[in-house]
Amino acid sequence: MDATRKRPRKAGSLLPDHWPDELSGQCRLEVGLSGGVDSMVLLHLLVAARKERGFELCAVHVHHGLSAEADAWVAHCARVCEAWQVPLRVRRVAVRVEGGQSLEAVARRERYRVYRESTADAVVLAHHQDDLAETVLLQLLRGGGARALAAMPAWRQDGALALWRPLLARTRDELLAYAREHGIGWVDDDSNLDTRWRRNLLRHRVMPGLAAALPHYRAHLARSAQLAADAAAVLDEVAAADLAACLAGDALSRDGLLALSPPRQRELLRHWCATLGFGLPTPAALESFRGALVAGHAGAVALELAGASLVHYRGRIHLVRERVLPACQPLPALACPQLLRCEAGRLSIEPASPGLPMAWLAGGLSLRARAGGERLAQRAGTRTVKQLLQEAGVLPRLRERWPLLYRGEALVAVPGVAFTQEDRVEAGWRPVWLPD
Numbered sequence: 001m002d003a004t005r006k007r008p009r010k011a012g013s014l015l016p017d018h019w020p021d022e023l024s025g026q027c028r029l030e031v032g033l034s035g036g037v038d039s040m041v042l043l044h045l046l047v048a049a050r051k052e053r054g055f056e057l058c059a060v061h062v063h064h065g066l067s068a069e070a071d072a073w074v075a076h077c078a079r080v081c082e083a084w085q086v087p088l089r090v091r092r093v094a095v096r097v098e099g100g101q102s103l104e105a106v107a108r109r110e111r112y113r114v115y116r117e118s119t120a121d122a123v124v125l126a127h128h129q130d131d132l133a134e135t136v137l138l139q140l141l142r143g144g145g146a147r148a149l150a151a152m153p154a155w156r157q158d159g160a161l162a163l164w165r166p167l168l169a170r171t172r173d174e175l176l177a178y179a180r181e182h183g184i185g186w187v188d189d190d191s192n193l194d195t196r197w198r199r200n201l202l203r204h205r206v207m208p209g210l211a212a213a214l215p216h217y218r219a220h221l222a223r224s225a226q227l228a229a230d231a232a233a234v235l236d237e238v239a240a241a242d243l244a245a246c247l248a249g250d251a252l253s254r255d256g257l258l259a260l261s262p263p264r265q266r267e268l269l270r271h272w273c274a275t276l277g278f279g280l281p282t283p284a285a286l287e288s289f290r291g292a293l294v295a296g297h298a299g300a301v302a303l304e305l306a307g308a309s310l311v312h313y314r315g316r317i318h319l320v321r322e323r324v325l326p327a328c329q330p331l332p333a334l335a336c337p338q339l340l341r342c343e344a345g346r347l348s349i350e351p352a353s354p355g356l357p358m359a360w361l362a363g364g365l366s367l368r369a370r371a372g373g374e375r376l377a378q379r380a381g382t383r384t385v386k387q388l389l390q391e392a393g394v395l396p397r398l399r400e401r402w403p404l405l406y407r408g409e410a411l412v413a414v415p416g417v418a419f420t421q422e423d424r425v426e427a428g429w430r431p432v433w434l435p436d
């Protein structure tokens, strides 16, 4: 035997020595198994480590149905998992691309939805140092900040989902060499060669040039990602404390916000958008909103988000969700007090003196969207709904979507604002609208 021949690397040697604290003791890991070389190597490494460390191992394959080969990938994963005694779950997902989204992004979102169903302590992904380097460069090319550059941490807890990427310190070439040395079979996804995708363009055209000129570029980009992760964590801590100090109820104090330095104002607004579950506004949109707040423009100033807006009104910044109110929602028989969930909000029926007759709660009430020009009977004549909403200080954006309460065809209340004064009784009720 040739003594100089490299011995096969000991299985497990590509995994880090130190595992996340969260995985100490008896745990269950689920590998995200695409069938490609990276995740096949990861599975092989974990199968070997399972014997030594005694954790439970299973795998998940997401069938996106995007390739003619997709069924063959499932069959490959199933065959290997059976041979290696790893329980496999296969989930089919529907990848439907709607306006403006990329196929990749929708496929990823669906994959993460499947990961979230996992009952394991962590879902383990086979991203490696080349993936990390590509991601950092892609984020830079998209103009991302610290959070975006830190997008691929080795450990991430996102609600109930824990993601572990144990191969981030390994290069693609190391994984390939390992697969060949151990005779591991894998499937190739032809779409990885398509240089119309930005990631593939970087991988096949840009990275080889970088590697030739700067052999350590991957490790350096990984270090930048680590520094960015620390910076992002500090930003989040500061923004969370600033948000807590500026929130009054569910709105933000304009004066509180403007007392901070401009970078902290921007971070606070970004952090608020993220915690409310909305995508981040562009830096230009954020800056123009902030500029309008600083200039103290009279009236409403808004920052449009996807599906909502931040609205400044009388010294407070509110989140207003875009909800389309149905033209008419017939109401069931009601009691007093009662809180009724409706489309786009809740209707509270509260005791009031004076108020509307209790007998009206038995039936015949409906909520309707404003059509314009409605008038409500008040003590001296009638008032327009528009005036009543304005006087009550309802946010301009909510005014358009404020439901009106009808009894048959008669307008009887602008919930939470006013009710008809024609039929009022001593011990009655009033409706209050609580928008979502």
Ligand SMILES: Nc1ncnc2c1ncn2[C@@H]1O[C@H](COP(=O)(O)OP(=O)(O)OP(=O)(O)O)[C@@H](O)[C@H]1O
Residues within 6 Å of the ligand: 031, 032, 033, 034, 038, 039, 060, 061, 062, 063, 064, 108, 111, 124, 125, 126, 127, 131
């Ligand atoms: N179809 C799949 N089913 C299960 N896991 C998968 C699947 N595709 C990819 N993965 C897991 O995700 C890892 C990364 O895959 P890939 O690089 O294709 O995804 P990406 O979209 O570029 O990454 P990211 O999830 O960070 O967006 C794989 O190594 C594998 O562990």
